[in-house]
Amino acid sequence: MPMHQRWTLHVEQFARFQQADIELRPLTLFVGENNSGKSYMATLLWGLLALGRTVFPTATPTTKAYKTCQSRLMGLMGAAVQKLHQGSRQPEAVLSTQDQQCFIDWFNELLQQNRNKLAARLFGDDAITIGRLSLDNYHRHKALRIKLETSSTPARMSARAEHSVRLPLLEEGNLLKGPDQYRAVCMITWKLVAGDISVPLFGPRSATRRSDGEPLFLPASRTGFMLAYRSLVGDAFSLFDAGLGDDEEASASEFTLPVVRFLQALAEPGNKQGARYTALAQWLEHELLKGQVEQTTAGPLPSYHYLPEGAGSRRLPMYLTSSLWPS
Numbered sequence: 001m002p003m004h005q006r007w008t009l010h011v012e013q014f015a016r017f018q019q020a021d022i023e024l025r026p027l028t029l030f031v032g033e034n035n036s037g038k039s040y041m042a043t044l045l046w047g048l049l050a051l052g053r054t055v056f057p058t059a060t061p062t063t064k065a066y067k068t069c070q071s072r073l074m075g076l077m078g079a080a081v082q083k084l085h086q087g088s089r090q091p092e093a094v095l096s097t098q099d100q101q102c103f104i105d106w107f108n109e110l111l112q113q114n115r116n117k118l119a120a121r122l123f124g125d126d127a128i129t130i131g132r133l134s135l136d137n138y139h140r141h142k143a144l145r146i147k148l149e150t151s152s153t154p155a156r157m158s159a160r161a162e163h164s165v166r167l168p169l170l171e172e173g174n175l176l177k178g179p180d181q182y183r184a185v186c187m188i189t190w191k192l193v194a195g196d197i198s199v200p201l202f203g204p205r206s207a208t209r210r211s212d213g214e215p216l217f218l219p220a221s222r223t224g225f226m227l228a229y230r231s232l233v234g235d236a237f238s239l240f241d242a243g244l245g246d247d248e249e250a251s252a253s254e255f256t257l258p259v260v261r262f263l264q265a266l267a268e269p270g271n272k273q274g275a276r277y278t279a280l281a282q283w284l285e286h287e288l289l290k291g292q293v294e295q296t297t298a299g300p301l302p303s304y305h306y307l308p309e310g311a312g313s314r315r316l317p318m319y320l321t322s323s324l325w326p327s
Contacts, residue, residue, distance in 0.1 A: 004162065005195050007104075007138045009048065013131025014119075015040040021136070044130075046217045046258045047122040048111075049198040053190050055110040055118070056201075060182040065106040069185045072099050073146075077167065077175050080148045084169070092147040092164070095188075100138065103189040108134040122257050135193065144192060157184060159191045159201070216265055217258030269302060270295045293318070 009022040016037040022028070022045060030038040060066075076093040084091035095103075111118075115133040120126040145164040157180075158166040165188050167176065176184055190201040199213040255263075275281075285292050291308040294315065305315040 003195065003197050004142055005138070005140050005192060007135040007193075009045060010134045010136045011041075011044065011130060011132065013129070014044065014133075015128070017041070023137075042217070043122055043256050043258055044119075046215055047118055049194055049215050050211075050258070050261070051118060051121065052107075052111075052193060053199060053201050055107075055114040056186045056190075057110075060179070063106075063109065065102075065109045066185070068102050069106050069189070070181065072102050073181065073185055073188065074175060076146045077148065077169075080146060081169065081175070084148065084150065090147065091150070091169075092145050095144045095146070095192075097139070100140065100144065100192055103185070103192050104135055104138045106185075107189050107193055111135070124256065138192075140192070144188070146188070157187055159187050162196065165191055214261065217262050219259050219262055266304070267301050269297050 003024075003026050005024075007024055009024065010020075011017060011022075012019045014020070017040075020041065022041060024045075028045075030042055032038050072095075076095065076099065079093040080091040083093075111133045115130040116126070118133075119128045119130050122128075142163050147164050147166045148169040149166055150169050157168065165184075167184050169175070175181075187201050198215060199211045286309075289306070291306055291311075294305045294307055295302045296305070297303075304318040306318055306321040307313075307315055
């Protein structure tokens with residue numbers, strides 16, 4: 001799984017933590033005693049990746065941090081246009097370390113403004129608050145590039161490439177203005193923060209359903225969920241996310257939002273065609289599970305079984321496997 005960015009999640013006055021710093025890595029483990037706050041911190045990290053894009057305002061901001069990003073963007077696009085005039089067929093500009101930090105500083109401003117709304121949405125209760133929330137020590141192992149699409153190519157914004165964001169160059173060499181300029185700043189910021197490890201910035205934002213690309217949270221008490229998910233998932237489908245807006249009701253669920261999303265994911269029919277990371281999932285099944293997880297859709301909701309290697313056609317319900325099948 002690509003993860004080109006590195007940052008540290010800094011949080012203060014959250015749950016049992018007076019202060020904590022979580023350094024994001026391809027493998028990040030939380031180790032501690034029961035009731036030490038591991039689930040709280042994992043939920044917060046999940047929330048940043050899954051819901052961080054929702055902190056961007058609907059209207060163009062007027063803060064100093066945003067205007068700095070705006071100025072940096074126009075400077076980068078101007079540099080790319082200069083290369084175009086010099087005969088370059090692929091006009092582009094590279095974000096410097098200082099450029100990147102400006103966008104991260106603006107995102108941190110938004111995080112701090114929306115920290116308690118984010119917590120309420122994650123935990124379904126506005127009693128959970130955060131004193132401070134930010135991304136520190138940001139760096140990338142390969143710089144992000146701004147690439148301009150000229151009139152000979154479709155004029156669209158895209159952040160699908162691993163190390164670049166494509167922006168349209170308007171007719172007669174005009175640069176982006178107004179809402180398009182703001183959209184570009186948001187796209188670059190989210191690309192720097194989440195890259196390819198989360199939902200695209202302009203993907204669907206359903207209040208009650210998972211979005212394509214959303215990180216999947218696997219609750220520790222898997223056995224209990226597998227026993228009860230058929231009766232629970234109906235409620236999960238109808239839940240509102242807490243903290244979405246002043247006029248919306250808070251969730252009445254006893255579950256945190258990532259757990260609700262997990263239950264919803266269980267109820268979705270699988271589609272392996274074109275699925276990302278299929279090879280990685282197959283490797284995990286073979287090397288760690290020593291078998292295969294099978295989804296069947298004979299009823300209104302999918303069922304899950306474990307097929308251990310070397311056991312012929314034997315199929316075990318998932319809720320039995322953790323305690324009754326030796327590893």
